[in-house]
Amino acid sequence: MRQGLKATKEFWAGDVIFSEASIAAVVFDSLAERICHNCFRRQDKLQRCGQCKFAHYCDRTCQRAAWPEHKVECGAIKAYGKVPNENIRLVARIMWRLDKEGSVVSDMQLTTLDELEDHINDMQEEDMKELKVDVHNFLDYWPRTSKQHTIDSISHIFGVINCNGFSVSDQRGLQAVGVGLFPNLCLVNHDCWPNCTVILNHGNQSAVNTVFHSQRRIELRALGKISDGEELTVSYVDYLNLSEERQRLLKTQYFFDCTCDHCKNKTHDDVKMGGKEEDGAKPSEEQVKEATDYCFQMMEKMDKARLDGDYHEVVKICRQCIEKTEPILADTHIYLLRMWSTMSEVQAYLQNFEEAAEYARKMVEGYMKLYNPNNAALGMAAMRAGVTHWQAGLIEVAHGMICKAYAILMVTHGPTHPITKDLEAMRMQTEMELRMFKQNEYVYHSMREAALKNKPMTMMHEPKSVEEGIKNLFHRRK
Numbered sequence: 001m002r003q004g005l006k007a008t009k010e011f012w013a014g015d016v017i018f019s020e021a022s023i024a025a026v027v028f029d030s031l032a033e034r035i036c037h038n039c040f041r042r043q044d045k046l047q048r049c050g051q052c053k054f055a056h057y058c059d060r061t062c063q064r065a066a067w068p069e070h071k072v073e074c075g076a077i078k079a080y081g082k083v084p085n086e087n088i089r090l091v092a093r094i095m096w097r098l099d100k101e102g103s104v105v106s107d108m109q110l111t112t113l114d115e116l117e118d119h120i121n122d123m124q125e126e127d128m129k130e131l132k133v134d135v136h137n138f139l140d141y142w143p144r145t146s147k148q149h150t151i152d153s154i155s156h157i158f159g160v161i162n163c164n165g166f167s168v169s170d171q172r173g174l175q176a177v178g179v180g181l182f183p184n185l186c187l188v189n190h191d192c193w194p195n196c197t198v199i200l201n202h203g204n205q206s207a208v209n210t211v212f213h214s215q216r217r218i219e220l221r222a223l224g225k226i227s228d229g230e231e232l233t234v235s236y237v238d239y240l241n242l243s244e245e246r247q248r249l250l251k252t253q254y255f256f257d258c259t260c261d262h263c264k265n266k267t268h269d270d271v272k273m274g275g276k277e278e279d280g281a282k283p284s285e286e287q288v289k290e291a292t293d294y295c296f297q298m299m300e301k302m303d304k305a306r307l308d309g310d311y312h313e314v315v316k317i318c319r320q321c322i323e324k325t326e327p328i329l330a331d332t333h334i335y336l337l338r339m340w341s342t343m344s345e346v347q348a349y350l351q352n353f354e355e356a357a358e359y360a361r362k363m364v365e366g367y368m369k370l371y372n373p374n375n376a377a378l379g380m381a382a383m384r385a386g387v388t389h390w391q392a393g394l395i396e397v398a399h400g401m402i403c404k405a406y407a408i409l410m411v412t413h414g415p416t417h418p419i420t421k422d423l424e425a426m427r428m429q430t431e432m433e434l435r436m437f438k439q440n441e442y443v444y445h446s447m448r449e450a451a452l453k454n455k456p457m458t459m460m461h462e463p464k465s466v467e468e469g470i471k472n473l474f475h476r477r478k
Contacts, residue, residue, distance in 0.1 A: 004189040005110075005232045011222040013374060014411040017196060017232060018184060021215040023105055023113070024069070024093035025168050025180025029086050032056065038066035039202060040178055040216065041171040052077040072096050076143050084141045086179060087134055090165070091157045092142065094181060099147045110184050118159025119255040131158055160186075163254050166218065171202050173419050182218050190254070191233035192246055192262040195226050197376055197412050198234055221412060223374040239371060240334055242269050268370055274330040283328045291328040295321055295335035302342060311346050318343040337366045341381075344388060353392035360385035361397065379408030383423060390430060393448060395437045399430040 011017055027035045035042055037055045039062055046056035047063065052074045057063040073093065077083055084092075094113070097105060103112040123131065135154055142148075164186040167176035185198060201219050220232065237249045243263045250258050261267070275288040283291075298321040305313040318339050329336045340363040347356035364378075364385045371378040386401030406423045413420045437444040 003187070005184075005187050007226050007228055007230050007232055010228050011226040013222055013224050014414065015222045016414070017220045017222055017226075018108070019201065019217045019219045020108065020182050020184045021106070021217045022166075022168075022180035022182050024090060024097055025178055025216070026086050026089045026093060027178040028176075029083075031177050032083075035170065035177045036062050037070070038062035039171070040168055041202070042175075042177065049074060052083075054083045069093065069097075072143070072146065076141060076146075079143060080141045084137055085134070087158065087161060088138045088141055090161055090179060090181065091134075091138060091154065094157055094161075095142075095149060095154075096146065108184070111187055113157065113160060113181075113183065116160045116164060116183070116186050117255075118156045119163050120155060120159040122255040123159075123162075124252075127162075131155065131162075134158055166198070168216075169200050171418055172422075173200065173413065173417065185218055185220065185234075188220065188232055188234050190236045190250065190256075190258065191260045192235055192237070192239055192243070192258060193260065193267075193372060194233040194235045195223055195230070196220050196232050196234050197223055197374075199376070199413050199417065201414070201417065219414070221414065223372060223411065238377065239375070240272070240337070240367075240377075242272055242334070243267070244269075268332075271330055271332040272334045272370065274333060276326075276328060276330050287328050291325040292333070292335060295325050295329070295333075295339065299335060299338060302339075306342070306346075311350055314342065314346050315350070318346070331362065332366050332369050337363055340366070344384070348388050348391065353388060354394075357385070357389045357392040357394055357397070360388045361401075364401065374408055374411045376408070376412040379405050379412055382408065383419075386426070386430070390426075393445070395430060395433050395444070399427075399434045402426050402430050 007017070025040070027037050027040065032054065033046065033048075033056055035056070036046060036058045038057055041058060043058050046058065047060075049055040049057070049063070049070070054077055055066070055070055055074065057066065073089070073096075076092065083089075098113070103114065120128075120131070135151060135158065138154055138158075139151075161179070161181060164181065165179045166182055166185060168178040168180045169175060170177045188196070188198075197220075199219050199221060200216070202216050220234070226232065236254055237246045239246070239262075241249065243266045247258050247263055250256060273288070273292060275283040275285075298317055302314055302317045302321075305311075305317060321339050322336070322343065325333075325336060325339075340359040344356045344359035344363060347353070347359065360381075364381050367378050367381050382401050383405035386398050386405055389395075389398035389401060392398075402423060406420070406427050409417070409420045409423055415421075433444070436447075
């Protein structure tokens, strides 16, 4: 493991330990026409750069703000005659910036890119081949008029991106839409049960006058009390994976063996794969193994039906699996949690809200037993469950879940993040409805029915952004 970063003072939950702008960031190839290349917001109608025909922007404001960085890229794409892949585009943007500004681009930067690990010598043969192809294509793309670099220094930046690239999300924080490089963040070591989380803050890039733009940046936020001198850590992988799987992912992607306490002690592994205990009685190991294997097979079928966009088939598979395995598996079994999660998503999508709400609640209760109380994934799951209960007209549980989600996201995302603001609006809405419900249930339900009839699904609807996010989980066939 690298040296890492230590706290120089005491921090409390929700404190921003540092924020940092990227050296460079690019939109994923697959989303190049749907995401603004300047502010990374998802927009329905984007204007494209008249010269390279590749870069897309919200409007003139974003285009002007992006021009200093896009200028050289624009010429290079035109001269090359095609658009290179996202890795090549990111490496090129990084190198142009370093050539222009030197190896330290801000006063806050704690390391140069030369000092970061590239792990090229640890790469698998297949990855090595890909790297060589990328370097070869990079050399074709890189303009003759730009400063020339050695193959070693180009390869080094590719290697650094491979193990340190950070996913950049859209303005709602619901989907990864690009990749960027944040040097200070690269210094923060991994722990499966970390004391910090990283969130992308889009800043303000909508002001017409670029003087008022604040940069897109990541924020490292404390998840709880951190003492002076304590090492700062973030998690590179989802804790919901078993320790063996987390270690495999970390080894293949980041080239180190995780020795954190949760991996050493295999913390929670037993309950993540455990049987259901009722009145002191437990199913046999054999029954649990059989149910686990069955779940695994059904998950593969379910994923296929999901990709095919056959949601009724997804529901059928989930229902069959849940009926067979729920009596045997613990409510923290990660395969069962996956089934509940998918079932609630799909049923909400098909507007079967009561059933969706029931599975969403089970999923959140399971997550609460496994995740750190301030984990962002737990917050997002509670938000989804709150929205689903709201849609089902179960206002008391809905309000409770939304309050829970809001408390977590205040720590992980902070009060100004769009998703926290959405949640605050939902919290006020559900609080108002709950008061109405407590005064007179009958009046509340009849008003709700009337509202739904006149304006189907609007009064009870979550803000559009969240709904879009849930829809984005399904890649519908066009």
